[in-house]
Amino acid sequence: MRGVIIHGAKDLRIEEVTPRQLGPRDVRVRIEAGGICGSDLHYYHHGGFGTVRLKQPMALGHEIAGTVEAVGSDVAQVSRGMRVAVNPSQPCQACRYCRAGQHHQCLDMRFMGSAMRYPHVQGGFRETVEIDEAQAVPIAPTMSMAEAAMGEPLAVCLHAARQAGSLLGARVLVTGCGPIGALAVVVARLGGAVEIAATDISDYPLSLAARLGASRTINIAEDPQGLEPYAHDKGTFDVLFEASGNEAALRGALEVLRPGGIVVQLGLGRDMSLPINMIVAKELQIRGTFRFDEEFRLAVELMGKGLVDVKPLLTETVPFERATEAFELASDRGRAIKVQLAF
Amino acid sequence: MRGVIIHGAKDLRIEEVTPRQLGPRDVRVRIEAGGICGSDLHYYHHGGFGTVRLKQPMALGHEIAGTVEAVGSDVAQVSRGMRVAVNPSQPCQACRYCRAGQHHQCLDMRFMGSAMRYPHVQGGFRETVEIDEAQAVPIAPTMSMAEAAMGEPLAVCLHAARQAGSLLGARVLVTGCGPIGALAVVVARLGGAVEIAATDISDYPLSLAARLGASRTINIAEDPQGLEPYAHDKGTFDVLFEASGNEAALRGALEVLRPGGIVVQLGLGRDMSLPINMIVAKELQIRGTFRFDEEFRLAVELMGKGLVDVKPLLTETVPFERATEAFELASDRGRAIKVQLAF
């Protein structure tokens, strides 16, 4: 069985991997689709991010879907042949946060394809993976594997939306229209926003944002004053989904948030210098959002019922044997949004 | 100028009315569409409801739209020829609730076609009405007058949805699918509910609810156990929009609400006997909702942008001269949902 293994920055290899033995509550899934995420790209380009660094070879990937190939003796809800989206989170169920129902803050989380722990938790860009039964979420027959592999980033954005409170009738700004920003547009539309403006520094992702429901798109590199019409009365947006991780983007957006407006911060990156006096005077709220919990099942259900359509994001699929090419493509925002590997 | 005047139960007359003189901040609107609401029907059938009784002849109607015919000398935002939805609320802007931004709880509210005050505030089923400039909300060119006249009941349901908190991913039950229940389905869909079940005792409104986005409809008269599939695990709905005003409907729905579930009570009626021990043990919340405030402008904007489509509700239009016939039709849930008068 082969996998996509990162050995260090710019060193991605297709290698033979030995499958883990199947425990009684385990499920083996033959992976069919795997999406490349921003954190995968960080490992590929930089060998990690912040204090999280690669210390051993690791299979990448945590946006995956496939078909159940085998199940352990105690597995009850999942059976052979089922088509499933794979939830990459495996919380400990015992720490104070798990007991309080905040599993995504688990003190001993095992998250696929992450170097936060050592030994690292191996990722899902493999021909087969072994997971706990609870991680396998059956999908509707109408859903493709490519859509199912979007369950993870969609869950991230649903969780983000929950930080904002109700979006019904809200005026929403999205800064940064990569896969996460684009899905933030989708979720803002789902939640009943009356207006969605989106900014980026490249036209390609903005054209996608428009297709997904943005009522206005602004190339902030070409039109630095593009948010000016929203600045009157101290600002007019209720909610900002900040998906760029860029200080200038966040600072510019704060100017056009109304008093009491909410920033949901999705984008990661370096420390940012923030205008505390404006945050105080306008009583802005900056709220971090991290991964997801039961939003994973919700994401799969919403797609299965046709209430959310992520297909416009699925423009590029590359055989996993050409993973390096796929990672390079995924790194070029002018050409691609979400790139998936096919297994 | 003629209007539809109620003199007492079952005594509706088309009569000549003298227009009010136009004040400096007033606007005269030539009415083109007017929807019949449940409270209009209460005046028609019973001469009032609860402690609110007709004490003098009164023009009915508070769901109206038309074209501006004349404006007072100080009017700035509205001009002759504008097509507008008319907000029937005129709060005092001076009482403690107005100052706190809760205008719909105004201690001195003037609401069109309501006998709460004496002399009564005359309603909008007239060929022309004079209103304050702030009550005239311009509509998009794409909107019909009939849609514009739906701004008021849609605003009621948007306000109701705000009592529930975020509906994103929620499992929603609607009991009673008259115009308000049907619009609650619309708003639940707008707000991103993942499941919407609707009950009524008549098939016609349920078929409309299905068209508007209900994922399941139940004729609770024919299938009294129809909610049983939702009863497991103490109940599974997150939110109930109770639009029937019927005790049995509410009690049945409480059984299938999950612990911590929220009832948004829209339906009016007699006192209801409620199972306090279940409310306590399941920590249910019953939340009243009354009229609307700035949701009126939002309703008009949502329709104007095509984000909400109320056209499926608009099945019956009757010339205002045949108002009595229209009121009888509107009273028959098996034949009509929203009936509008044309002027």
Added chain:
Amino acid sequence: MRGVIIHGAKDLRIEEVTPRQLGPRDVRVRIEAGGICGSDLHYYHHGGFGTVRLKQPMALGHEIAGTVEAVGSDVAQVSRGMRVAVNPSQPCQACRYCRAGQHHQCLDMRFMGSAMRYPHVQGGFRETVEIDEAQAVPIAPTMSMAEAAMGEPLAVCLHAARQAGSLLGARVLVTGCGPIGALAVVVARLGGAVEIAATDISDYPLSLAARLGASRTINIAEDPQGLEPYAHDKGTFDVLFEASGNEAALRGALEVLRPGGIVVQLGLGRDMSLPINMIVAKELQIRGTFRFDEEFRLAVELMGKGLVDVKPLLTETVPFERATEAFELASDRGRAIKVQLAF
């Protein structure tokens, strides 16, 4: 080892009980104080309440504290000689509500001295009880056993307060000043209420409420118009803690709640007929509250730090051998608030 065993209405016996064998995670506590709760009185007077009926003899009691006498082999946090308050809740930790952090809604809860399950879960009015380690909460050296046994009802009221949102600066009404109503006064004071009015139909509990921090007390039997000064402007209380379970008390209180006011319903009893039109028009919220979760530890901590003083409630202590006498005393609101048994 002896316990206080209910065999049926008015049939309370002191009987020999065989201790359960100590499991590896179990703790044996020598009970020293046990408070009589309203539900204990229901079993004593009526053999149960609602659909919950005694089907076998059962030790009563779930407000208990004592000293650890023995610990199982795997017990890590608790040791012999520790003085502990006993949390009577033992949730399953596996159902959907436990996993979501809502343990008090557990689908398979074991709650001491409750006939909801069959076989019944035996209560804590025994010379010794065996509990899970997690149920034993160490108390501060400054706390008496009598105070520790108040941890449970105090936790109920802290949980109730959380349903209300922030009480800082709130105007609070408490209806019914038995032990729970009295503790609601304590918690409202703790939470920073600016005004606390309390009603009852007996003077004795009202005098206690005044000592505990009520700014005004009203004997509603003698002065049925006593809430009139709070009725202006549609009503002026922000929050009602309804601890009487009495329909007239609740209906009277709804009149003096401000628009948007919140009822936290603690009192149990028969179904109540409620004025739906007022609930709708004033947008009142009725919120059930049930038992507690981690508020138990908080209650013990607050008393241990001297931030809450429940000692004024502790007026009556009776040796457990005279349990019937104690239960009769606890049933007479004119003479006693909280009655505890000494072991």
Added chain:
Amino acid sequence: MRGVIIHGAKDLRIEEVTPRQLGPRDVRVRIEAGGICGSDLHYYHHGGFGTVRLKQPMALGHEIAGTVEAVGSDVAQVSRGMRVAVNPSQPCQACRYCRAGQHHQCLDMRFMGSAMRYPHVQGGFRETVEIDEAQAVPIAPTMSMAEAAMGEPLAVCLHAARQAGSLLGARVLVTGCGPIGALAVVVARLGGAVEIAATDISDYPLSLAARLGASRTINIAEDPQGLEPYAHDKGTFDVLFEASGNEAALRGALEVLRPGGIVVQLGLGRDMSLPINMIVAKELQIRGTFRFDEEFRLAVELMGKGLVDVKPLLTETVPFERATEAFELASDRGRAIKVQLAF
């Protein structure tokens, strides 16, 4: 009539001022006490802050109280001889924020002693001031003028507490124990916090914080690792009141906030560099808080009822003729917390 007039940095003069003529809704107050605030000190030391600069001589002061000396012809609620706290805010009552009940975000606010507008709004450090009737809040006979002049900063902290949600049972950290930080301790205690830790870089304000209810005080200059005991499990504080305006203080505090913890940012100052990745991963929320609205009346009521005691802060009073000396004293955190002028 004389006032304390700032002409520029370090140029404070006692000068004769001409009283404004009394309008029909105006009230003239003979000022007796006036507290020096951090913003007064900014004008004194730097001639302004951020983009707000002195452009003309201005009376300082917005924490004032005194006795009504004369009232205009239409004044109804206030009469001659009344002792009042003066609310320094005069919102326009017409802009979108005033209409929505968010008066403190008024687009045309007149706030005493502020150079934000030009001509500047003159402050209250004068022997007499003329204010709108609505700004005069009568005080209890038990309250001193010095306490009444604390109404404004107490209102700031009550408003801040509302940004945090309920504090009942919360673990609270306060960074910076000047007057605002000290009052944040008072408010956290009022709101029922179970634990209050306070940090500063000077011992004097910490000793005051301890007197006001802090359960632990840490001189973070002498003991930079003093917050270490709170860092386990990703951090343990629920709420931070950041009152220092210091980047290092905020960054250090973020380390010991639990996941989902809330920062209420009170302190002003320069832009701060913040660790976005930690804010995201721990889902922290940074919430600005600005001035107050109806919390001013609440502050006066809480002091009048003896529910809040600010007297420990009132250590220094200086005759207004020696204002420069008072401002120097107020600038030395090692010697003084709140310094008031006597008139």
